Amino acid sequence: MTPTRKKRLTIVGIVVLSVGAAAAVALSALQDNLMFFVSPSDLYAQTLPDERQLRLGGLVVEGSVSRDPESMEVSFAVTDGAHSIPVTYVGLLPTLFREGQGVIAHGRIDNGVFQAREVLARHDETYMPNEVARALEAAGTPHQVTMPTTRSNASSDY
Amino acid sequence: MIWQKIKVGFHKLGSPPIFYRLCQVLSPWLWAGFAVSLVIGLYYALYVVPPDYQQSDSFRILYIHVPSAWQAMAGYLVMSILAVIALVWRIRTTEIMAMAAAPIGAAFTVICLATGSIWGRPMWGTFWAWDARLTSMLVLLFIYLGIMGLYAAFEDKRKGARVACILILVGLVNIPIIHFSVEWWTTLHQGRGISFVGESTMDASMKPPLIWMIVATKLLFTAALLDRSRNELIDQDRRKGWIRRKLGASV
């Protein structure tokens, strides 16, 4: 490689590495803001201010879903295996909302109860036909839905 | 000895008539390969594969969404390699190819964002969310459009290509961000499950159409890249003797 080309290659390398370093610094500084949701353990640790609108993500606790027939308010609990937070919501739930499945609620915590104004279903990356899912259940090892971990619950499995 | 041959071949591709001939010869084969793998992939995706236990038939969108997303990123990597060669060696045909790759990559990014959004509505309950994965993919589209716009702004095509190539390399950092976004941060978009070596979270019966569609998108990208590059070369060299002679047959 000629000296001129070597020089150009060096400049190219410096540009790519500098941009990469700048991005790495910026992104690591912005960590918290880039999280789409926090876990029940994060809320439980009360490291977040009460007034803030935020998103809570976790699994819907089995047997916790109930709908008030008069006010159309739904209540359920969201867990990450370590802690559980009660949630209330008025409105239509997404098609994939069910017990044991992932969910992300957008709202704020009020006296220990999370008032949600939007509820999204969050599914994991598992794809399988009905037969396979049924076979797993019959064998006693039904597929366990997973949610990503955040700092507080990084060590819990669920 | 082999290294010498590679070096000579590499520099030969810089010759416009040789590059033109290569594009002309390879293109029909790539289009044919694309057509075959597309038909097989679509047949498997729509007629053979069973519905998903959770998402039912909506998961078939995956066979369009995932290959397009991967090609949007892979296309950017190819464009980046071309950009490095263009900036270091200043080979005109490489500059042409780098600029030709941008609109194709942008097209795949649009397919990814549109199909992902349509898929999200019934499954998540929303068309869009500003999580790290979706946002960084949208940024990729803006970068692609920026490269195309920047190149178009220059009278001098060679200079325009070089400036756009610098932009390509600046935007390169976005690719690992997109890839690792579901690992580094919590997102609405699900995590990485499909891998070709080792464990996958996708049932084996559902994989074949994905493989065919991935092959199809690679072939489409390459075929379109060669066709667009050849056209750009014709455009730039329209007054040169070799083009007049080449096209003399058809003109």
Place this chain on the structure above:
Amino acid sequence: MIPQFEFAVFVWTSYAIFAIIVAWQIFQPILRRRRLEAEIREELALSQGEYSNDPHP
């Protein structure tokens, strides 16, 4: 012939978007090349003094 799907409108809209964009990637180079060849033919004819195909004499 056409399979019956749950969420059919979502699936078919996605596949349609794919089809339209892929079709454009196939046809854009063909259309552009035709235009380029016509332009070069035009220039060649003008430079050789061949005005017989002049549309506005």
